[in-house]
Amino acid sequence: MSAEFLDIARKTGGYRPDRLSDFGEVEMHLPISDIRxxxxxxxxxxxxxxxxYGCPLANDIPGFxxxxxxxxxxxxxRILSATSPFPEFTSRVCPATCEASCCSGLLSEAVSIRQIExxxxxxxxTNGIVERDKPKFRTGRRVAVIGSGPSGLAAADCLNKLGHEVVVFEKNSSLGGLLxxxxxxxxxxxxxIERRIDVMGAQGVFFEPGVEIGADMSAQYLRRKFDAICLCIGSETPRDLPVDGRAHEGVHFALDFLSSQNRANSGEAAEVKISAKGKRVLIIGGGDTxxxxxxxxLRQGAKEVLQVEIMPEPPAKRSVSTPWPEWPYMLRTSSSHLEGGKRMWGxxxxxxxxRGGAVKGVEAALLDWQSDASGRPLKPVERENSLFKIEADLILLAMGFxxxxRNGLVEELGLELVPRGMVASNESCATNLDGVxxxxxxVSGPSLVSRAIAAGKRAASNVDCRLKKLL
Ligand SMILES: Cc1cc2nc3c(=O)[nH]c(=O)nc-3n(C[C@H](O)[C@H](O)[C@H](O)COP(=O)(O)OP(=O)(O)OC[C@H]3O[C@@H](n4cnc5c(N)ncnc54)[C@H](O)[C@@H]3O)c2cc1C
Structure with a gap:
């Protein structure tokens, strides 16, 4: 065993100092000599x-x-791509669950695995070693993948490499889902994303963007035309805030706000539909969204931004309720938090x-949270006389999904859902419908890109088992 983890400090590339003036990637990267x-x-x-334990894809991290x-x-x-079909996505956006369970992190700091990836x-x-070849053998079986987020792309990639003909249907005009x-x-x-779609296209995957299954094309028709269907349709219903005044103009779901900026950046939309420029912005929801x-x-030029969260402020360091190697319950500070704005908890x-139909702010109360013995918050109690006002011209609801x-595909197919609103499926990823x-x-509800990719791979292998029985 080497002792470099003790003698050498963890190092990452940090963030671009000038990053607020554009929408370019904020992370900087170490030269390869430092990475080694x-x-x-x-x-x-x-x-x-x-x-x-840590990596949903079970990447051989010590190996690479x-x-x-x-x-x-x-x-x-070769070691990394044996388990991970899209390391370029996870190495940019994964919260690095692997690093939270890195043994070095017990005595020192975790290895900077994501930067190495x-x-x-x-x-x-850069060196052209990402394979672009079509599979050598075709089974003659056809699979429709509905949805082009990370789970759909992963399922399509695996099924294509197994020799099946794969068509990915996507309702949006561009591919990638939440990515x-x-x-x-x-x-x-x-x-x-475009670089990867280009590779997958060269390898033989077909893409049909701008086609909503259940609206533009019938799902039953797809069931007749394909040997199997893989639903990778995401968890798209945003959680609303059903309080007085919700109908005022200037209250938007977070995803509508984010997608409007992404669409403008790519040229898909001529301009940003929902802008924070010059506004006092209140974000309700303290998570990643x-x-x-x-x-x-901040990049759009908001006057001020406040992010509020119903839960209490997490501890600065790993809570005893989530000991190593678990994903730690602790305060997370993103690159965006370092850029400006304020946060409030509870x-x-x-x-x-x-006023006059337009939002002017909110009335809120402070909560005191009762915790269990390990410090995990259990139950909120509203603090007496704590009502206060927050002024805002733009409110963004970022409270999950x-x-x-439920207005198309699900009804048309008669797809069974679980009470939480997700698709009911068994351990083989099969739904209540034969071949779907x-x-x-x-299926999981809002999760992570790495988990979605792992789920897509698992579903593909189950689809393959079913198709093999048909062969
Ligand atoms: C704002 C935001 C930021 C996030 N940031 C991170 C992050 O930094 N790191 C991380 O790991 N995770 C992050 N996540 C979570 C991550 O993006 C998701 O867990 C992941 O994208 C889920 O993948 P998916 O393929 O299951 O679904 P999605 O990515 O939601 O893709 C579903 C696709 O299905 C399409 N679709 C739905 N119905 C139909 C239909 N009837 N016909 C055709 N197409 C259809 C949708 O248009 C969509 O493209 C974030 C999530 C959000 C909302």
Whole structure:
């Protein structure tokens, strides 16, 4: 076992200092010489929790770290791509669940695995070692993948490589799902999605953007024309805030705000439909979507931005309720939080205030949270006489999602949903309909890109099992 993890400090590339003036990716990256040194911090532990526990894709992290340390970047790519079809996405947007369970993190700081992954995949693209070949053998079976988010792309990639003919249907005019329309360009440049779509197209996957199944094309028709269907339709229903004043102009769902900026950046829309320019912005919801709204509002020239969260402020360091190697319950500060704006915790919005139909702010109350013995918040109690006002001209609702959209495909197919609004499916990813499988956020509820990719791979392997029985 090497001791570099103790002798060498963890290092990352940091963020661009001038980043607020544009929508370019904010992360900077270390030169490969530094990345090799960082990879040498990996202990190559006997039981690598990063690999078996932390990473939903079960990436062989110690394996590629060793290859990078020794300067064998092409080998590192082969090790990484054996389990991860799109490292260029996860190396940009993954919260790095692997790093939270890195053994180095117990005694020192975790290995900077995500930055190492970035170096491997970007080196592979630069040097032309990302394969573009079509499968050598075709089964004659056809699969329709509905939805082109990370789960749909992963399912399509696997099924195509297994020799099936795959068509990906996407209702939006561009591909990528939340990678394209949710995640801001400053975290993930859309050229990265286009580069991968280009590779998948060369490998034989067909894409049909701008086609909504259940509206533009019947789902039953697809069932007749394809041997299997894989639903990768995301969890698109936003959680609303049903309080007095909700109908005032200037209250929007976070995703409408974010997608309007992404559409303008790409040229898909001529201008931003919902702008924070010169406005006092209130973001309701303290999670990642809210943080993306914050970064976007600051770039648009908001006058001030406040992000409020109903839960209490998490502890600065890993809470004892989530010991290593678990994903830690703790305060998270994104690149956007470092750029400006304010945050408040334990805030319950009671009423939206307006004048002449336009939003002017909210009335809110402070909550005190009762916690369990480990510090986990359990129950809120509204503090007496704590009502206060927050002034705002633009309110963004970033409170999560409550399941699949219910106005088309779901009804047409008679698809069974669970009470939480997600698609009901069994351990083989099969739905209540013969030959129809489901995966990603539409099954799990809002999750992570890495988990959606892993789910897409799992669904593909179950679809393949079914098709093999047909062969
Ligand atoms: C604002 C935001 C930021 C996020 N940031 C991160 C992050 O930084 N890191 C991270 O790991 N995760 C992040 N996530 C979560 C991550 O994006 C999702 O977990 C992931 O995209 C889910 O993938 P999916 O393929 O299941 O669904 P989606 O990405 O939602 O894709 C579903 C696709 O299906 C299409 N579709 C739906 N119905 C139909 C139909 N009837 N016909 C045709 N097409 C249809 C939709 O248009 C969409 O393109 C973020 C989520 C949001 C909302």
């Amino acid at each position: 040194v960082q990879a040498s911090r990996c202990m190559g532990c006997g039981v690598p929790f990063c690999h078996g 770290n060793l290859a990078v340390k020794e300067g064998r970047l092409a080998d590192a790519y 970035y170096a491997i995949i970007e080196n592979a693209f 394209r329309y949710g995640i801001p360009d400053f975290k993930l440049s859309k050229s990265v 809210g943080s993306d709204c914050l970064g976007t509002a 805030v319950s919005v009671k009423k939206i205030l307006g 409550t399941g699949v959209r 499988f489901a995966c990603g956020d539409c």
